[in-house]
Amino acid sequence: MRLLHSYLGLGGVILACFLAITGALLSLQPALDASSVVDGTGAGDVAVLAGLISEQVPQVERIERKASGQILAHANTDEGPLVLVINPETGVVIGPNEASGFFGMLAELHREMFIGDAGRMLAGFGAGTMLLLSVSGLFLLKRRCGSWSQLLRPAKGEGVSRLHVEVSRLALPGLLLTSFTALYLSLASFELVSTGQTAMPAFPEQMEQGEVVPVSDLSSLQTIKLENFRELIFPFPGDLSDPYTLTTDQGMAYIDPVSGKTHSFAAFSVSQQIYEFIYSLHSGQGMWWLGVLLGLSSLSVPALSLTGLWMWHKRASGAANIGETDLSDAGFVILVGSEGNSTWSFADSLKTALGAHGNVVHCAKMNDVSDLHLADKHVFILTSTYGDGQSPASADIFLNRMKNLQVQNARSISVLGFGDEAFAHYCQFAKDVDQHLTRLGARSLTPLGLVNKRSLTDFGKWADQVGKALGQELVFEHKQHVPMTTAWQVISRKVYGSEFSEPTIILRLVPPAGLLHQTYATGDLIGIVAAPGVAPRYYSLASSSKEGYLEVCVKRHRRGICSTYLHSLRVGDQIDGFIKENPAFKPSEAPVPKILIGAGTGIAPLAGFARAGQIGRDTHLYWGGRHPQSDFLFRDDLMSCRQDGRLAGLRTAFSRFSHRQYVQDKIREDSSLIQSLVLSGGQILICGGQAMARDVRATLEEILRPLGLNVETLKQSRRYLEDVY
């Protein structure tokens, strides 16, 4: 699916954009027509209307009623062909149909690119490509979301690939409909599907003799109401053997110009009705709102093409950047499972560190695994997890392939999973691979390692174990991509808990004078690079750009390079940082109760949410700190939130004060309140260290159990969000 999607996208990008843009412009026509339509009941029947028109436009050749209700008269004048818009109420000529020339040309460009059959074939090919892209895109979307039922849930991931997903999700229904109908119309234009249009009425062999009557006196036309009328073609002037040709929504008829009677009639066949229905679905004729919606979804095609190209390039460059080593020379093999590419950079670091000891290392995609990758090698499997606990793109057939391979031939196979604890199935694919290998009897150098949010610390811990097992110290220079930073100036600093060995500060920062203010939301992160070559450290924001400053809360860690650096800053000092969005940790906008739970510096985004007061009145905050006198972070702000009702409840627990309580103790005390908040649709947001998050989760499981609920189910419906570090 992915290959099909990528190659069709690459091959068809220009054609798809061309068809989408011309189609989007054409989609305006039904809406413009509809806006100029006057209620058409006044002129009565077709005979009256045709009579009124032929009096004003003697050279009229054809009258048509478009699906929008607009009436057009086509005449052949001495100055050339003319299309006139007619008021259906009065039959009076409103004026020339100026749009018809432009849209006519545009339609021709869209259908056949002014090059006839070759253009129509290209357009048909483009329609087929778009249909395949939309269908394969739908399946990839399902894979990314985990299952069909999760298709409409908020998209996971970040950056360009998230944009691609969000746009395609909005546009896919429209794109599927447009491309399917376009392909059908294209096949119909080459008569590869039946349109039923061959069923014409029999042409009258003999006309009545006598005087031609005025069109308004033709009895067959007097019975046709305007809303059923489609087209009337006048006989060729002076040709007494030529009848009127009438088309209604029932079928086609020839009408005698002398007697006014119907000579012959052919009803529309089912296939013709299908054709017409599909035509109006594609063009929006008669359903201008659908036309506009389809036009808007077509506009997504250039955006999807650009973001898709970027994703393809990024994916293609991942493995290519790592360099090649001959497999037969290698004693070590690194197999990589990656979707977004970041795991390749860890594979690269591992390869370099192993290579520094003279080891020959070969890297490959997990999907390419063969017996040659295993035979007498130390194998490292580095894989991310994707969708909802599923395999990433470069590992989706790995487990199947492994079934036929001799894992016992490998000297060792060790698995390292990359994932994100915020997901319900943390590193699930790596766990599945590890279990599978154990079942097959593979030897391993180290137990399964897990890396949360690409943490260099987690990676380093696993690599230390590998180094010890091999008797080689592995030194890493992990080249992590650091986005462009901007300068931030400290405008205030408040120190808390200075009597403890690890104090906490709240820093307020603004861009230095003259620099542009960026936009960020409470709960987003600021990445700070404390020294060249050191991986960025991320801190949650307690404020949004609306407040005019950026606020972070930092506890000093004994050997923490970045926290020590931030603690050393004074008012007026400048630092470099970049904003990283954190869409996974945002309170829902629905007016449901919110339960905010945190400990230590985890209070930062929670205090920010409470302060902004946008998250509804029924917000309860639980926080655990050390001592109420010395490190009650954001105390004044939280108190005033409680007073003015932005917080309906504020419960604090202090671990170095009289009762020595932790935040989960306060939660347990409030069990019945929490149960009722959850039952009324409440959302829980947790921020802080891993140990706190684990204890809180266990307590909440106990509280939820009597309700027949658990954390996992809440997580799946985004009612349990964690930002844990």
Ligand SMILES: Cc1cc2nc3c(=O)[nH]c(=O)nc-3n(C[C@H](O)[C@H](O)[C@H](O)COP(=O)(O)O)c2cc1C
């Ligand atoms: C759409 C999407 C779904 C994800 N699903 C999971 C998941 O179910 N479990 C998990 O632990 N991590 C999940 N992650 C996080 C990734 O595994 C993690 O960011 C990893 O470092 C990405 O590595 P890669 O860029 O090499 O694919 C998901 C990420 C995205 C973008």
